Amino acid sequence: MKSSRLVSILLLLQARGRMTAAELAEELEVSVRTVYRDVEALSAAGVPLYGDAGHAGGYRLLDGYRTRLTGLTVGEAQALFLSGAPGPAADLGLGSVLAAAQLKVRAALPPELRAQADRISGRFHLDAPGWYADADETPYLSAVADAVWNNHILHIVYRRWRTPTDVERRLEPYGLVLKAGRWYVVAGPGPRTFRVDQILQLATEEEEFTRPDDFDLTAYWTAYQRDFHARLKQGQAVVRLAPGVRLARQAEAEAEAEAEADGRTDGDGWTVATVPIESLDHAHAEFLRLGTGIEVLEPPELRAKIARTIAELAEKYGNLGMRGGD
Template identity: 80%
Template sequence: MKSSRLVSILLLLQTRGRMTAAQLAEELEVSVRTVYRDVEALSAAGVPLYGDAGHAGGYRLLDGYRTRLTGLTADEAEALFLAGVPGPAAELGLGSVLAAAQLKVRAALPPELRAHADRVGGRFHLDAPGWYAEADETPYLTAVADAVWNSRVLHILYRRWREPTDVERRLEPYGLVLKAGRWYVIAGPGPRTFRVDQILRLAVTDEEFTRPDGFDLAAYWAAYQRDFHDRLRPAEAVVRLAPGVTLDRTTGHRTEQDGWTRATVPIESVDHAHAEFLRLGSGIEVLEPPELRERIARTVAELAERYGNAATHGGH
């Protein structure tokens, strides 16, 4: 801890210039006496650190004493400070680590690049979760992250959407993904995807696992998202649309002589398409699949009979 604190004092003075012992103590959350001892240790190690007495005094480094990161462009320096998202880092228990890392990078930047990085922090703030979604409770996130890092097997009680809802699973956690404010753990065997907020109970074991050679977390997630969207609309319907009627996601448009348009529409299921197409009333005719056409025909016949009876009763 002391060595880390000494580095922090050095970087704070390098970044901010003159600071008093009280300011350093507040920043590092230690006593002023501890700061005095640390300053003495830095001086004994040959660091050109000087103390000025008086009301405007404090500690400072000899001008020109600094380490610099070389080879960074202004755009790269800006990207470094845009990449650190404080919210997710804090959820993983890495908030202070992120702050320390940014401090070290900032201290090592030349003044002109430091100005670019500071401008990013003042003008861009990343907030991943949506407005209308409640924040997920993820009490086991830190434990999952530790297991990912240390390659430890997890035993969990997991809640899924189908029966039986609560199931026990053995996981070999390969990685964590944050998507739209929600954490997912990618785990073997499989691999498979689990929502961290749906873990009801968790036990970290001493059993170690070996991550598959060549496993690419980013590539897996990209493929998982493609499969997810494909599963949303696994089937297709062929329809005719009246003039002026449109549907999203249609393909293979062909305008017929009567002005109607023949098109192919991806559908999630017959049930979902049945409800969706009925809203268009007489503006749509379903040609395929046969089971969807027949179901809509039955619904229309039932409605015609119902409203026909209503008209008859109203006439009396």
């Protein structure tokens, strides 16, 4: 819509200063001729916008001019207030800053959009962490955030899962990511990913590092998640699932759904499914949780491993039962 595009031009010039017609056209995905017409419309509406000719020219707003956010649509206003995450902002020491920013934006909205923003804030609340896990202790989160913002080098003692567990690392922190209630810092060289709650000691250098110009935090995290899930699927298992039994992991649940859609159900009503597994040990622990609701058919080494565990449990609980009868 033209009205939305006019507001976009205003906000772009307000945020970036001088921009050429070609730059505006590329940003808005329209022709340069359309930009010329839009600029004329803004000038006719009294917006103090002027253009400079020449190689270093372009359009800019008169110094000191600021537009109010009256160009927001209802959906944009709702999304803006829905995206406010007071928990993570407070974790980073920005709780009061977020509240002040939302207050200023709310004051700039016209009455009808202000009512919509208040409505969605009162009806939706985002709480990312799961029910059955305590919040991670992240005493160094604010220090890591400060280093990310100021490009300061960090020296940490980090606890990892493999031996040696406690290691020293020098980090160039590029960004922070909040995933499922847990904070991660993405840092060079590499880059690599570290859990903030596993930092045992931290020291900050005043020396600044140079952040790579081509590093994109969103793109990196998307690729990291894709690689992480690919690493989880190191093998496959063929299992029989009792009616109503659901597998916990999403990838396995999807495989189960596919099996049901294919109609691979035996005469007892059990579903036969091929599911990805991370490792024999991990699958052993996961499948045992389902008790008699699952039977492992393949691979044979996993079936044998579970059979041994069941035999050991039967012997242990059988002995307990005999002692109780005495």
